[in-house]
Amino acid sequence: xxxxxxxxxxxxxxxxxxxxxxxxxxxxxxxxxxxxxxLGHGLRLIYYSAAADITDxxxxxxxxxxxxxxxxxxxxxxxxxxxxxTSVYFCASSPTGDTNEKLFFGSGTQLSVL
Amino acid sequence: QKExxxxxxxxxxxxxxxxxxxxxxSNSAFxxxxxxxxxxxxxxxxxxxxxxxxxxEDGRFTAxxxxxxxxxxxxxxxxxxxxxxxxxxxxxxGSYIPTFGRGTSLIVHP
Numbered sequence: 001x002x003x004x005x006x007x008x009x010x011x012x013x014x015x016x017x018x019x020x021x022x023x024x025x026x027x028x029x030x031x032x033x034x035x036x037x038x039l040g041h042g043l044r045l046i047y048y049s050a051a052a053d054i055t056d057x058x059x060x061x062x063x064x065x066x067x068x069x070x071x072x073x074x075x076x077x078x079x080x081x082x083x084x085x086t087s088v089y090f091c092a093s094s095p096t097g098d099t100n101e102k103l104f105f106g107s108g109t110q111l112s113v114l
Numbered sequence: 115q116k117e118x119x120x121x122x123x124x125x126x127x128x129x130x131x132x133x134x135x136x137x138x139x140s141n142s143a144f145x146x147x148x149x150x151x152x153x154x155x156x157x158x159x160x161x162x163x164x165x166x167x168x169x170x171e172d173g174r175f176t177a178x179x180x181x182x183x184x185x186x187x188x189x190x191x192x193x194x195x196x197x198x199x200x201x202x203x204x205x206x207x208g209s210y211i212p213t214f215g216r217g218t219s220l221i222v223h224p
Contacts, residue, residue, distance in 0.1 A: 031210065033211075040122070040216065041216065042120070042202065042214050042215060042216035042217050043158075043202065043214040043217075045211065048211060058211075090157050090158075092157070094210065098210065101210070102148065102160035102163065103158075103160070103212065105157030105158050105159070106157050107155070107156055107157050108155070108156070108157055
């Protein structure tokens with residue numbers, strides 16, 4: 001039972017570089033989410049997806065791009081990384097999106113932009 | 115003002131203490147209330163889920179919702195060092211997207 005996996009676990013990059021964070025889930029959950037977690041801000045939603053080829057912006061989408069060509073994958077791309085994007089990024093999934101359902105989170109990717 | 119307010123702590127208690135963690139919120143449309151627990155370097159995991167007002171108990175954990183005051187609580191009885199973690203409240207209205215609090219860091223020392 002692999003669940004939801006994120007890669008890489010840690011990433012160091014430089015300002016201006018493009019970075020892609022990967023998220024893969026084995027449950028065929030319809031809904032997937034990307035959050036960033038920062039001290040003082042908690043979890044903030046970047047993008048979410050209700051199904052393959054359907055994505056929408058969350059609270060803090062600027063500077064990020066997502067795609068979802070397959071149900072199980074939901075990569076997050078930083079087109080031109082900035083220092084303010086240094087954070088811990090969590091991917092999550094949910095089976096059907098019913099309001100009584102929980103989110104299943106990955107273990108996170110710690111990203112440092114130098 | 116954020117929709118969900120949660121004191122980040124840290125909250126430090128001795129083993130065996132009763133812990134009270136709280137969140138306040140401003141959106142009266144919220145009906146589903148959750149507590150997630152997050153250990154260091156891990157993703158959050160759902161701990162408790164409550165619909166509307168009232169109490170829900172699960173072992174040493176009790177979740178309480180007071181919609182009239184827009185206030186939710188999580189109580190931990192007989193706290194253990196293994197309870198040391200960050201506790202995030204989360205809530206939903208009609209949308210499937212939850213709004214999270216900032217999380218409270220709890221330290222239970224032996």
